Amino acid sequence: MGYNSVAEGDSSVAIGQGSSSSVDTGIALGSSSVSSRVIVKGSRNTSVTENGVVIGYDTTDGELLGALSIGDDGKYRQIINVADGSEAHDAVTVRQLQNAIGAVATTPTKYFHANSTAEDSLAVGEDSTRDVEYLLAMGAKTIVNGNAGIGIGLNTLVLADAINGIAIGSNARANHADSIAMGNGSQTTRGAQTNYTAYNMDAPQNSVGEFSVGSEDGQRQITNVAAGSADTDAVNVGQLKVTDAQVSQNTQSITNLNTQVTNLDTRVTNIENGIGDIVTTGSTKYFKTNTDGADANALRRVKTVLRLVLVPLLPLTTASRWARVP
Known part of the structure; x- marks a missing residue:
């Protein structure tokens, strides 16, 4: 028309x-x-x-x-x-x-709910679930059981005890509170610790959580790390190489001491358990001691005893000159 x-x-x-x-x-x-x-x-x-x-x-x-x-x-x-x-x-x-x-x-509910019955929670993905509050579960079969937890990826899991836990990556597992598992297959294994013994540290240490980029069965390198400057910063391989070079230099200096030690103070104190097997050189004529202690060798006393024994025998020898004791 x-x-x-x-x-x-x-x-x-x-x-x-x-x-x-x-x-x-x-x-x-x-x-x-x-x-x-x-x-x-x-x-x-x-x-x-x-x-x-x-x-x-x-x-x-x-x-x-x-x-x-x-x-x-x-x-x-x-x-x-x-x-x-x-x-x-x-x-x-x-x-x-x-x-x-x-x-x-x-x-009042700030985020939409998909497979989630709790307030202010978000679950997105097939069979992604949770009923606890203030969480994010994103990915197929992702489960977040810990309050305020975050799970992102395929089949990731945040356990109920892992409050504030984060698991990112397929099959990642956050097993502890305030801890992070980052990457496919990563798991947290210890979580926060109190008064634990750290390597080469005398004082007990404390931590608020754990950051894991792997598991006992598989580890990852952390690359592109800037050199640390504070006591709690990570150290990179470049810094470790500098330390190794300094240790090697010190070791060489100690080796070069050989048998000489010079410029000692005027005293040596607290020698443990005495000195054994003193080896003298050609320039060492005698040792002088002034001690009456047990197991001490006082050469001055030996000299006095020799004078008392040898002097009366001088008339009996035809070569007495060699036996003269000053």
């Missing part, structure tokens, strides 16, 4: 100048309107992609009678003065859409 309008499809309608309906049961309403899309039954789930949200649809629940077009590609019309829809297949007005958005913005 209308100048130059064409209705080619079976039971199709074209109303308006230059309108065209080329598919069966299609309707082209208004000048230059075109109805040319073939409607087939099908369905698609709503999903989130890198480019945004893909809206799902389902046209398998009834008979499809065709499409109504009020324009053409690049040529559109508004549909105005539409009453609010009341049934599932009614058109929705802008007012209804605004009310729906406003309800989401003002609801």
Whole structure:
């Protein structure tokens, strides 16, 4: 109906100048309107992609009678003065859409619940669950049982005791409170510790949690680590190499001491258990001691005894000069 309008499809309608309906049961309403899309039954789930949200649809629940077009590609019309829809297949007005958005913005529950019955919790993904509060569970079969826990990935798990625990990565496990398992298959194994003994530290140590990037069966390197500056910073391999070089230099210096020790203080104190096997050099003529203690060798006394013994024997020897004791 209308100048130059064409209705080619079976039971199709074209109303308006230059309108065209080329598919069966299609309707082209208004000048230059075109109805040319073939409607087939099908369905698609709503999903989130890198480019945004893909809206799902389902046209398998009834008979499809065709499409109504009020324009053409690049040529559109508004549909105005539409009453609010009341049934599932009614058109929705802008007012209804605004009310729906406003309800989401003002609801006491801040996040939508999917497989989660607790307040302010989010569960997204097939069989992702949780009933505890203030959590995030995202990914298929992800389970968060600890309050304020976070689980992201396929089959990740945050145990009930792991309050504030975080597990990120497929099959990651946060088994302890305030601890983090990062990466596929990573697990926390000890959690926070109190008064534990750390390697090469005399004082007891404390920690508030654990950060794990692997498990007992598989470890990861942590790369691109800046050199640490504070006592609790991580140390990188570059810093360790500098320390090794200094230790090697000190070891060489100690080796070069050989048998000489110079510039000692005027005393040596607290020698444990005495000195054994003193080896003298050619320039060492005697040792002088001034002690009366047990097991002491006082050479001055030996000299006195020799004088008392040898002097009376001098007349009896023909070579007494060698036996003279000063």
